[in-house]
Amino acid sequence: MNPRFNFLAREHYDYARKAIARGLPLGPFTGVPWLEKDLNTFIAGEITGQGSRYYKDFRATVTSELVRRHERAGLVIFGKTTTPEFGLTATTESKATGATRNPWNPEHIAGGSSGGAAAAVASGVIPAAHATDGGGSIRIPASCCGLFGLKPSRGRVPMGPLRTEGWGGLSCHHAVTHSVRDSAALLDATHGSEPGSRYVAPTPERPFLEEVTRAPGKLRIALMMTPPGGTPVDTECAAAAMSAAKLCESLGHIVEEAAPTLDAGAIGQAGFVMIGASVAADLDARAKATGIPLGPDVVERVTLSFYRGFGEKFSAMDWVRANNMLQEAAVTLAQFMTRYDLILSPTLAELPLKLGTINLSQEDVQLFMRNVTPFTPFTGVYNMTGQPSMSVPLGMSTSGLPIGVMFSARYGDEATLFRLAGQLERAAPWKDRRPPIA
Template structure:
């Protein structure tokens, strides 16, 4: 595969099995995805008989024994899974630069990030390797790579697609979905694969009509609140502001009613209520890996940042964790109140366009300090160091985690490219379970300003 050496988007090649599946396929099938080459993200979804590396050295030798519920559905639909795509370690960062496997490159400019944590899937779709690939989203990991790679990325509502057999992932923050080149393909994906497995912890009500049908309906004149303010009071790159301003004008031309509003969430929602739970979940993930493989994960087997999160998660009391998680419900109520007045919220997807690989990683000095602090278990100093790294990351991804906390659907739409030729997305968020509305507004924008033919030159 000519593009793999250039972009490094694959962690595992499943070519032989895919060829065997092609030979066994009937001549025709009923699924819109019948016979389509397909890639799945190497995180969360299990493909029987293959490694599940999740971007980490710590998972060496771990082989999935059975297909996830969704993977089995992919096979029944006739999708031909020929590989797994790269992800940062445990999906913890908005860039895809694992020490295991190395960084994935953006097809629009090598040496630049494709986003994360679904960076491998986004790079593959953007490069034209496949038209659609799986992605998951626990803090923006569908929408951020879509924005970085000029693609359409819809994060479904909590419970829309099965997580089985994993059950709860990150206290309901994580959902499965896809990254694609078109509104139509994402709508077809939702139509084909939505629905719970038996015993699913979270379930979303079925839509009143198939999404491929609903996306063509006229939603009428929508009330759309928009903001380019940064939740942490920081600067937003001018290109990301321009992207929203251009979208506002386009919405007005389409007959909608955009209005500038104050953001219905705060810095505290991100830096405390989201981060506290992530500390706990990252710590639990390291523990789960140790249980699965039959021996605890050692410090040298994971990246310094991951081990620091593990130690900090050990420090959080059950009461603190439960308190911060309970505040997610308060945030969901605030968002629900906002959507009593506005059908949609429009913001930048990210606060800056794609950046050079390595820009958000810990510097060598920071990594060394973390390693030393991890070894000493100096938790107070460690907490300060991790907080500084978290603030640097939230400066970049300040908008996306909110929908993960509340369970709402949200979508990144590729409507702007910088003068340097780098894509940057705008994000719409709707009330929970209103994927139909997101698809309708996206379909209108796609028709007014098509992006399907915008393909990077490799």
């Protein structure tokens, strides 16, 4: 499958065989093959390429705590999946590893930045794969490839040991899966604090796996059809969300149109400040470590603009103001959700785009921004507020591309998401909806 869809950034076959030869630990996933994402996820002595030519020979000196937890659960790591450079866009295309294609239609994107993970799972290679999400990077490829993708609460899953938060707390780790069950079981195997954690999400009352079969009760759901910035929504994406709302009502839930009042421009700019500054700091560190000057021969054009236009020019006060803005947004959204258990919306405002539309090698950076922002206007707010959010594969377009529907909960309340997801999976099962190739 990899030659057809290009989801494998690097092979760790020998590493996997050695793990099997040593004897695998007894866990919930003993012997299940597994792919880590090739972005800020480390195996000591192995390369983590970050989707970039600048890191093509970067060998980790430590193993990520999350990788250790995956292995303790019995998973067998045999490779790493493709990602755009530093996870900076919603498609998985890079000069380092090429274009990852959508198994439903190879002319279209698999989403990003966990597109390699989604393509591997959607094409039937493995049942689940590691993914990360700093602005929608679990939910976007899940929607594009017809998978279940849950972004956990901030502080739920470890990110260390080199640092215990990414992009100022916007980023987190989990997985894309076919089934709700597997997502819940993986979160059970990986969540919890690690040494040095600044914060940790609230301890769940029971295993997440148990929540999948529990009745969710009568939920109050806010239906948000217009994104905070007022971006137009494709009619088929909107129809999928409306259909999901009707399904929820048929299951006994209360659904009403409502949305929090957020300044999309201000929080969007704040997010760019934090991401741009984080990327700039990493690039500076890489330049010092390698002695290789930063330029278009080692990083992509849009990445370079992040460095020069967002990271290099910002002051410490800009960072503090951005952080304060995102905290204000978190409070606003939390207050709104005192009246609702969940927010329902489209995952994406457009169907999966054609390849080449929003990659980081665009000559016109402003055109890149004009293309990527209308595609993903719903997902990023929940990274900024730290709340859990999931894309559920409930829709299909007339052109045969998947359409995800997004549900987002209060901070720390993955339990409600898993209960509803389990109920939706039973009411409108998607397990047999696979690309013909799979």
